[in-house]
Structure formats: structure tokens, C-alpha cells
Amino acid sequence: MGSASKSGLSFEFFPPQSSAGVESLRGVRQRLAQFSPEFFSVTFGAGGSTRERTRDVVFEISDEGLAVAPHVSCIASTRENVKAMLNEYRAHGIRRLVALRGDLPSGMAQAGEFRYASELVAFVRAAFGDTFHIEVAAYPEYHPQSRSARDDLLNFKKKVDAGADSAITQYFFNADAYFHYRDECTAMGVEIPIVPGIMPIVRFHQLARFSDACGAEIPRWIRRKLESYADDAESIKSFGLDVVTRLCDRLLRNEAPGLHFYTMNQAGPTTTIWQRLGL
Numbered sequence: 001m002g003s004a005s006k007s008g009l010s011f012e013f014f015p016p017q018s019s020a021g022v023e024s025l026r027g028v029r030q031r032l033a034q035f036s037p038e039f040f041s042v043t044f045g046a047g048g049s050t051r052e053r054t055r056d057v058v059f060e061i062s063d064e065g066l067a068v069a070p071h072v073s074c075i076a077s078t079r080e081n082v083k084a085m086l087n088e089y090r091a092h093g094i095r096r097l098v099a100l101r102g103d104l105p106s107g108m109a110q111a112g113e114f115r116y117a118s119e120l121v122a123f124v125r126a127a128f129g130d131t132f133h134i135e136v137a138a139y140p141e142y143h144p145q146s147r148s149a150r151d152d153l154l155n156f157k158k159k160v161d162a163g164a165d166s167a168i169t170q171y172f173f174n175a176d177a178y179f180h181y182r183d184e185c186t187a188m189g190v191e192i193p194i195v196p197g198i199m200p201i202v203r204f205h206q207l208a209r210f211s212d213a214c215g216a217e218i219p220r221w222i223r224r225k226l227e228s229y230a231d232d233a234e235s236i237k238s239f240g241l242d243v244v245t246r247l248c249d250r251l252l253r254n255e256a257p258g259l260h261f262y263t264m265n266q267a268g269p270t271t272t273i274w275q276r277l278g279l
Contacts, residue, residue, distance in 0.1 A: 008195065008258020009035055009274075010069075010168075013265055014043045015053035024265070025057070031267035033066060035274055038258070041098050041135075041168075044071035055088070062092055069135060070094065072124075073102030074114035082120070083127055090131055098135040098168065099124060099159075118158040125163035136160070138167040138194050140181035141174075144215030157188050166192050168260045171199035171216050173243065175250045193257035198248060200261070200269035201226070201240025203233075241269065245276045252277070 011032050016022045029040065040061050044054045054070060061068040070089060072082065086097070101117045114120045121134055136159040139152060146152035156167070172178060178196055185194060199216075201207055204226040211218050218226075222243060229235040248259055261270045 008256075009037045009279075010039050010041060010195070010258065010260045011037055011270065012041045012043065012260065012262050013057065015050060015057045016265065017053070021265070022057070026060075028263070028265055028267040029061065029064070029066070031271060032263070033064075035271075035279075037067075039067040039069045039096055041069040041260075042071060044073050044100075044102070051085075055085075058089070058094065059092055062094055067096065068094060069096035069098050069133075071098045071100055071102075072120065073100050074112055074117060074120050075102035077112040077114055077120070079113055079123060082114075082123065086124065086128060086132070090128065095131065096133040096135065097124065098137075099164070100137055116155070116158070118155070118162045121159055121162040121164050133165045134163060136164040136167050138169045138181070138185075139215070140169050140172050140177040140196075141215060141217055143170075153184055153188060156185065157190055160190050160192055164192060166257075167194045169194060169197045170214060171197045171262055173219055173222055173247060174217065175247055175254070177217075178251065178256070179254060195258045195260050196251050196256050197260045197262060198244060198273075200244055200264075200266075200273060202237060202264065202266070202269055204229070204236055237269070241272055241276070244269075245273050248273060248277055 013025060013028075016025050032040075042054050042057050042061070044050065058068050058070045072085070089097075099117050099120045101120075114123065117136055121136060124132060124134060136156075138156055139146075142149050142152040143155070146155065160167075169178065169181075182194055199207070208218065208223070210216070225239060226236055229239070251259065263270050
């Protein structure tokens with residue numbers, strides 16, 4: 001099987017909404033920490049309560065002595081509140097961020113003072129220098145709202161030129177999309193590592209809903225196969241593990257700089273894939 005240095009591995013969580021969820025996530029984190037990931041990331045919602053929850057989870061992970069990268073979003077953010085939040089993170093010893101544009105919650109008209117992730121990256125660099133390692137998002141199948149593939153690539157380059165250190169991709173199931181995208185970025189003079197985002201396949205309907213919303217393609221053969229299993233959860237899981245493990249192996253064999261798992265706050269599928277890769 002392919003190989004990734006321990007430094008190329010990372011896991012994403014979302015902030016749980018209940019105390020039971022928080023407790024469960026502690027167990028998940030313990031299981032995944034055994035793989036010595038480079039960092040855990042924690043997603044961020046634009047609503048006030050979500051912000052607090054993100055911060056609480058980030059601080060808890062940091063207090064356990066693990067590296068953590070909070071998501072920071074343009075949505076509903078002002079220069080003042082971003083600066084205040086990052087001062088707090090810096091004081092807590094956090095040295096990595098994931099800077100995103102983020103999605104506008106329905107019913108919200110204003111994006112905030114930053115319209116694009118590149119503006120957010122430039123602001124963080126100007127205000128904090130090299131304090132933070134800044135991750136940004138990349139879209140091998142192109143952002144669903146971009147005008148064209150070319151436009152999306154130029155957008156990505158703007159984030160890199162603004163000071164991004166590395167990138168994490170939207171999840172995908174077609175390795176060729178990633179390789180092609182990486183080649184296009186290299187041709188544009190982009191030299192930062194672009195780490196593939198990996199989504200384990202656990203529940204088909206949830207995955208289909210996510211994928212339609214974010215522009216990630218489920219290849220037809222995979223979709224049809226998953227549909228054919230209907231409510232047979234075991235078959236879906238088993239087939240999903242095979243497909244995603246093969247994808248990871250191919251990416252690592254072709255020099256992907258690591259893997260970033262969208263864990264959905266579960267340890268099982270990611271653990272199985274990682275063990276099957278024999279890393």
C-alpha cells in the first residue's frame with residue numbers, strides 16, 4: 001500500500017450540539033489520536049451559539065495536548081471579531097487555522113466585512129504575521145458557485161498569493177479530478193501542498209444530499225451500486241470502505257501530501273480505512 005508520513009494525516013470534527021455528543025466526541029478523539037495526526041480541525045457555524053461550541057471544542061482538544069485548527073469563516077465576521085477571536089486562539093497556543101468563505105445561512109443577507117477567503121487570509125497575515133499556519137479550501141471538481149473552472153483556479157491562486165500555507169480539498173471520489181487539479185495548480189505556479197479531503201461512505205442518502213449541495217460528484221457506478229443496496233446498511237458500509245480505501249491508496253501512491261478525513265464525528269470508518277492502508 002501507499003505511504004503517508006504521520007504529518008500528512010488530519011481529521012475534521014463538527015462541534016456537537018448536546019452534552020452527550022461532546023462526551024462521544026471525546027471517545028472518538030482518543031481513538032483517532034493513536035494515529036498521531038498532524039492536527040484535528042473543527043468546523044464553524046455563523047450563528048453565535050455555534051461559534052461558542054467551536055471554541056469550546058477547540059480549547060478542549062488543545063488542552064489535551066493535541067494540535068487543533070479551528071475553522072474561521074468570512075460569514076458574519078468583522079475585522080474586529082476575527083481579531084478578537086484569533087487573539088484568544090493565539091493566547092491558547094493555537095497555531096493553525098482553516099480560513100474559509102463559508103456558506104450564508106438561509107435568511108441572512110449580509111456576508112460580513114470579508115467577501116472572499118482571500119481577503120480573510122490577507123487580513124490574518126497582516127494582523128498576525130506568521131503566527132498561524134493557514135489552511136484554505138480547494139475544489140478539484142470546482143466550486144459549485146464558480147463561473148468557470150478557470151475562474152475557480154484563479155480564485156484558489158488568490159488565496160495562495162494572500163498567504164495560505166496549504167490547502168485541503170472538498171471530498172471527491174474520482175482520483176483523476178484531484179490529479180488534474182493538482183497539475184493545473186502547479187502549472188499556475190502554486191507550490192503549497194494540496195491535501196485530499198476524504199469522506200468515508202457510511203449512509204448513502206446523507207452522502208447524496210451533501211454531495212448535491214456542495215458540488216462533489218458521486219460517480220454514477222458508485223451511486224447506482226449504493227442505490228441497489230437500499231436499506232442494507234452493512235453492504236453500503238462494506239462497499240463504501242472498499243471504494244474509499246482504494247481511492248486513498250491511489251492518492252498516496254501518486255504522492256498526495258497526506259489525507260484529511262471528514263469524520264462526521266465517528267472513529268470507526270476512518271480507523272478501518274487507515275488500518276487497511278497499513279500505515
